[in-house]
Amino acid sequence: MAEKTEKTYIKKGDTVSVLTGKEKDKTGKVLMINTKKGTLVIEKLNLVKRHSRPSKAAPQGGIIEKEGSMKISNVNIVCEKCNKPVRIKMNFLDDGKKVRACVKCGEILDR
Numbered sequence: 001m002a003e004k005t006e007k008t009y010i011k012k013g014d015t016v017s018v019l020t021g022k023e024k025d026k027t028g029k030v031l032m033i034n035t036k037k038g039t040l041v042i043e044k045l046n047l048v049k050r051h052s053r054p055s056k057a058a059p060q061g062g063i064i065e066k067e068g069s070m071k072i073s074n075v076n077i078v079c080e081k082c083n084k085p086v087r088i089k090m091n092f093l094d095d096g097k098k099v100r101a102c103v104k105c106g107e108i109l110d111r
């Protein structure tokens, strides 16, 4: 039996825009994606404070800021050509390869 996973076109390394919440309208690069949980982590967004253990760099330990996970459904892929969040469709190249493309301008997002 296949595991249930979040259906998404988003992949690690994509630039995405946040649709809702405190980081609304901000964009960032996807660092991690967990389709089983339906969450992802975006570089420099949704920072949460965490206590860190003492280390060589910080002998006292302390509070560090780290990216927290967000819901995949709360973000959208940004098309570089349109320069805004867009809907994605699947295209087939001549060699049969499946690629993601912008619905608006047709720009292929996979290279």
Ligand SMILES: [Zn+2]
Residues within 6 Å of the ligand: 079, 080, 081, 082, 083, 086, 102, 103, 104, 105, 106, 107
């Ligand atoms: Zn586009």
